[in-house]
Amino acid sequence: MSAVAAGRRRDAVRSRELLLQAATGLFAERGFDRTTVREIAERAGVDAALIARYYDGKAGLYIATLRAQAGDGSFRDLLQLDRLTELLDRLSRHGAGPILQAAVREHDDPAIREAARTDLHDRLVAPLQARFESEGLDRPELRAEVAVAAFAGVVFGRTSGAFPELADVSLDTVVALTRQVLEGAATAEV
């Protein structure tokens, strides 16, 4: 019988997937540094040594979660209301995720730095930049970067415990506020 078709008790593909999902959740909740390979393995119900085997270590697994997230959504820009709403909702609930974390903290591992930087740019900065360009604004990339940075600040602020009001407010309200903050990056005279 084909191994792929049957529900195998030993299934490398499945183990990889379990690790990837567990890692995605934990990295989003606690960040890269504060997450241990043993925690990931425990949540995945898998032995920790498999991280080294299948992902060449913790850093490789982190990059894999980046790559996985990279394909999960559209590339619409943050100023489209549904996009902003969806992102704020998901990120407030499950944690900021590896891409936004790169906006706020530099990683030690150069491979991680580069992968995160690329993803952040492609998924969040570039779409906004394109919009600003099409609107004829000057310095579109700079404006897009500022907007994404401010967006990251709001997202982290919602989960950091430092802003009680911001943490408790309704999604719609945060969306309205954040939208106006992003507009600020577009309308500033530079």
Added chain:
Amino acid sequence: MSAVAAGRRRDAVRSRELLLQAATGLFAERGFDRTTVREIAERAGVDAALIARYYDGKAGLYIATLRAQAGDGSFRDLLQLDRLTELLDRLSRHGAGPILQAAVREHDDPAIREAARTDLHDRLVAPLQARFESEGLDRPELRAEVAVAAFAGVVFGRTSGAFPELADVSLDTVVALTRQVLEGAATAEV
């Protein structure tokens, strides 16, 4: 001869001060977790064991740096141009510092969490809140929190390495952009 008046070879006050300064710099550059007591001691030119003796451990030293910064500046709000300029300048140069770091990441130690939260509120949120109140805006505290969170995002974005344009741009330009971002939090309809 009085011990305090003379330049003593053994001087606890001086050792404490050296540790505090070294810790302030390192915590700002790398954050709490990534800074080790041995690094702090080395930069201070002092033995690491003195951290435990004089500050009751790493967490105590961190809180001491918070307290020290708490008294170093005025309590003007971020929308005063000179205040915004001064802060953006300093934080871009020396790193975000412990207070803003609390805006973005939750600390493990409850004592640290509480101290950082209080300082963040008193020094940044409350002044903005007062301004918004005096302008007759609704939800002044929420607006102030959003503004500070966005501000933190911009500051971290400048040093995270993820935003090349933002990192390189002149101080005046960042100030103009950030100011408009903060205004967004004030003008949004909620």
Added chain:
DNA sequence: ACATGATGTCATCATCTGTAGACATCGAGC
């Protein structure tokens, strides 16, 4: 059925980190 590669498990290592305590040395007051 058997050989072989794939997959999983386990024990262990090397390193780093914060902390504590023993010990040494200095300096002020008598």
Added chain:
DNA sequence: GCTCGATGTCTACAGATGATGACATCATGT
């Protein structure tokens, strides 16, 4: 000059962490 508290230095420990390799077990093709 001596004593004793203050200050500094050194070693070591206990826990955590990422990584590694040896070994066991399963599944597949023949």
